[in-house]
Amino acid sequence: MDIDPSALLEDESERFFLFIELDALPIPFRVLxxxxxxxxxxxxxxxVNNSDEALRISGCKLYIQSKYIEDEAELNNPNRLLGYHIIDKKKNEVGEIVSVDESTINPLFELCLSSSKDKKVLVPAAKELIIEIDHSKKTIELNIPSGILDL
Incomplete structure (x- = not known):
């Protein structure tokens, strides 16, 4: 999981909380x-004001709201992106992710192309190519290497 705590603490108007599991309940703790x-x-x-309080939470499970987790963490389980639509950097819809090929060292998205529903192509699911993931719209803006859609 990739999280940059410095970015979370920059905005003073929004307090950042982690939830620590104590007695089987998630308890909010404000990160200073x-x-x-x-x-x-x-x-x-x-x-937490002293070492006894620190020891009490040491080793406990931590929970964080998913909105604070960087999108690249999604690539740890690319199957969670099935059904998302791929958009190129010019904002054109390319196709929908219908499967993920994880048989190679680098996962590949299998896309059903918007221009031809019976044509499918494989596109690298590399974090370096991902510009943005919008979970509310179920879209991924991808910097698709030239010529890859013609294969």
């Missing part, structure tokens, strides 16, 4: 600051 250390993020919560 963070510090990265290798592959860890050290967080400071408004509700």
């Amino acid at each position: 600051s963070y510090r990265s250390k290798r592959d860890l993020a050290l967080l400071r919560f408004a509700e």
